[in-house]
Amino acid sequence: MTSFWFADAPTPTRAPLGGDIEVDTVVIGAGIVGLAAASVLAERGREVAVLEARQIGAVTTGASTAKISLLQGTRAQAIAHRHGTEVLAQYIAANQVGFDWLLEFCANHDIASQRVPAVTYAQSADEAAAVRAEYEATRAVGLPTQLIDELELPFPTQGGVRLREQAQVDPVAVLAALAADSEAHGSQIFESTRARRLRRHKNGVVIGTDHGEVSAANAIVATGSPVFDRRAIFGQLIAQRSYLAAFQVPDPVSQEMFVSAGRPIRSLRWCPTEAGDVLLVGGNGHDVGRVDSEADHVAELMDWTNRWFPGARLLHRWSAQDYHPISELPYVGAVQLGADDVFCATGFAKWGITNGVAAALALADRLTGRQPAWPGAYDGWHTGAVKTVFAGAQANAAVARHLSTGWLRLLDPGSATTPAEGEGTVDRHGLQPTARCTVDGQTHAVSAVCTHLLGIMNWNDAEKTWDCPLHGSRFAPNGTVLEGPATAPLPPLSG
Secondary structure, eight states: OOOGGGSSSOOOOOOOOOSOEEEEEEEEOOSHHHHHHHHHHHHTTOOEEEEOSSSTTOSSGGGSOOEEOSOOTTHHHHHHHHHOHHHHHHHHHHHHHHHHHHHHHHHHTTOOEEEEEEEEEOSSHHHHHHHHHHHHHHHHTTOOOEEESOOSOSSOOOOEEEEEEEEEEOHHHHHHHHHHHHHHTTOEEESSOOOOEEEEETTEEEEEETTEEEEEEEEEEOSSSOSSOSSOGGGGEEEEEEEEEEEEOSSOOOSSEEEESSSSOEEEEEEOOTTOOEEEEEEEEEETTOSSOHHHHHHHHHHHHHHHSTTOEEEEEEEEEEEEETTSSOEEEESSTTOSSEEEEEOOTTOHHHHHHHHHHHHHHHHTTOOOSOTTTTBGGGSSHHHHHHHHHHHHHHHHHHHHHHHHTTSSOOOOOOOOTTOEEEEEETTEEEEEEEETTEEEEEEOBOTTTOOBOEEETTTTEEEOTTTOOEEOTTSOEEESSOOSOOOBOOO
8 A cells, every 4th residue: 555645756765774883863763753853963064874664754754644734633722721822832833833944945945835724624513613612722822713614525514714824745755855955964864774772872872773783972763653762652652543545536626635623534635746636535543453444444434535526536545653642742852851862752643744843853953952942842741740641541541451352362272274365363372372364375474462562463454464552563464563662573483
């Protein structure tokens, strides 16, 4: 399932790390956070190395709808409810900085962007209150949002809130330009190089990979869920999977960006191409590894699109993973309290383009002795403590429940039969929990125990992957790591 953005994009490959090196800063992950941080740091004269386990943009950023917006669904009311208007204002200010920086970067590097309104709309009368609340929350911090009654959409709505002069881009084009810019300033980017180990020494950190080690004064962990997490940041995040598709449609596509105020989420935007405008539809998200059938969620999204956009022709279908912070605010800062050598940025709740750039700028400032202008916006895990603790207890109770039910279902050893094509099963082979699947005619047997924190795998029937319901680690049929926080593969098994 290839992202629409990669379909016709030139994808130059970069070599893996070729041996041990030493730099000022090592960045782990080549998405929007990692490459923006690398670009800014390299421009400021720091020696930077970027380690990417797969290819640039292969995970979240390259699968994004790439909306550049300060109106973010119903995020404003959620943040204001948890932390108050002052913190929301700081959050919006941070996103404004990311917004301005990114659009200026695009203009300076000939990357096409479209300035369009963003709209949060109500799918039903029940969602109208959320639309009104978002309007009030955004107006309270100075955003010139407007309430609207009629929308240019073919399906029923109950009005919405609009913010004009937002933007949309091709995220892969942005990443390619960021990579080239950072390399032009002297940074090094290594693909197919997974960071597997971290150790500290008196001068900083050493990141171990299968191809050598990188020594650096400090590191930025720019992965969706931080690897080398000594602080259980992953326990403050809920991993969520959502689905996207690109369509050619016979009728004109509304040139606005839309997202629903309630569930199931329906996100729409248009994209100009040489062959005409394309409609991008996303939504139907769920917590990773915690549904009976991911394929059912995909089918529902496709059915909805075909119902309201008759004649739509599917071009590409793909999915993306995002992390929702239980505090409702991203976390940008040290991975370990009191240590100024390893930093991370996470918890963007599906709004990682502006947040990601703002986070990259904040981290670059911190590493070069500058002070960000929004000190509290990205440190929400230290504010609203009572509500956050309660939300964390709920989230981690769900983790504990999935951990126990995963192991309990292995009390029955199962039949250990070969799964049919496209199917996966988990059973017990002797004392070993075993995950079996058959994909493209090949049957794989790997450990069913997640290498992160011992969760039992669930089969993803839409993407043919093994997904962990605890903290969202995902693995290929043969056990290869696709997404963290796990860094080690599922070991292969015989039988």
